[in-house]
Amino acid sequence: MSDIPNVISLAGVGEFCSDGLSFNASFSLIQYPAKTVIIAKINPELKKYDNNWKLKGFLNDDKKPIECEHLLLFSKTISIPRGIEQDWKFMPLNADIIIGNKLDKPIKEAYYPLLSYFEGAFSLTDDRWNIEVINPNSPEQTKSIAKNWQIPIEGLTLHLSHPGATLEQYREKAYQIAKLLSLASGNEVTFHRQIILLNEGNELEIWRRMIGGEYGPGFCISETCISYYLREALSSWRTFSQQEKENIRLAITYINLSANGYMDEKLLRITQAWEMLANAWGNQTGELTGCIRELKGRLKEVYKEWKDKYPNEDPNAFLWSRIAEALQWNRAIKKIEQLANSNKINTQKISLDFKQLINARNNVAHDGKMSMEIRDNRDSPPYKLLMAAQFGIRILLLKKLRYSGKIVTSKNGCRTYEEISEYIVK
DSSP states (O other): OOSSOOOEEEEEEEEEEETTEEEEEEEEEEEOSSOEEEEEEEOTTOOOOOSEEEEEEEETTTOOEEEEEEEEEEEEOOSOOTTSOEEEEEEEOSOOEEEESOSOSOEEEEEEEEETOOSOOEEEEETTEEEEEEOOSOHHHHHHHHHHHOSOOEEEEEEEEOTTOOHHHHHHHHHHHHHHHHHHHSBOOEESEEEEEEGGGOEEEEEOOOSOOOBOSOOSSOGGGHHHHHHHHHHHHTTSOHHHHHHHHHHHHHHHHTTSSOHHHHHHHHHHHHHHHHHHHSOOOOOOOHHHHHHHHHHHHHHHHHHHHOTTSSTTOHHHHHHHHHTTTTHHHHHHHHHHHHTTBOHHHHTOOHHHHHHHHHIIIIISSOOHHHHTOSSSOHHHHHHHHHHHHHHHHHHHTTOOSEEEEEETTEEEEEEGGGGBOO
């Protein structure tokens, strides 16, 4: 195995069609780590064409059929002598590239090469699903390539089987497991290829580029505990509403994206995760305290007197809405604190200061950068604030998924393991 990312290249011939036009051409299907392209040899006499195309053909090596319903023509060779073939480059446009026979037989099993997941093999059963993650190649070398190149590449492979499950059910189960692994591993685990084995030995391969693959803050659960974590998390997942699942998925994405970019961006993203879950799961009353409520009443009287004197000013009560909103300046802090407290997250042990986090978020959102006060805070520097916010919300999500095992922690700069219950208020 070389020390460069793997590139898959398949050659074939087929018919390209677009708005009444069609021609036969040889082509190469290439999957790079960052994109999938089809390069076709086209006769330059074709002058009028559309950008949307279809392909139907066969691969050269094994004569497997290949088709794609939506291809975008995004590049072609120009300024070449007349009569020489041009290279036209196509990209799948929110469409599957289907390689192999039609899905006319029951599915026996399926394989999903996982991007950005390189350690933590396991095997378990869940709701009649047989689930395992296996090492198809040298995982250490693959991990080294990913680290050196800093691009999402395929690592371990997810293997699924379920009697009677449909292709869509297979895909949804794989996506579900990939997202739960994204929380555990701290990377945006996903897949671009689905390898479907049918009864009687037939095989169907589906290529579709999925979002994800970014590298995040790293494992929050020991690789040896992944099987136990998934068994509990999958059981809990079935009890959630569709909206709860979407909230968890989005929060996981924000967490992992918070490991990338400038520190300003990182703090903004991790605060997004906290705010989103606080709005979804927290107390929505936003009641004012007694003294602030009294102040609001007095200000309202003054505003009413002003309106009586100047009836044509502020016709839509915009100024009053801004005054009333200003009185709830700490609403975001209180909502996040309420979310953490209601879930008994020990923010004191984590050293998580929500006021400082929201202040940093407000600086970035309103001024485009952190204030010097936050940036130069030696007692609680931004990187410690970020790590505490990431750690706290991951504990919150693990608790939501009813995980009760060990988590990855840090002590004196070294990786350690503690029970998650140590970070839950008794």
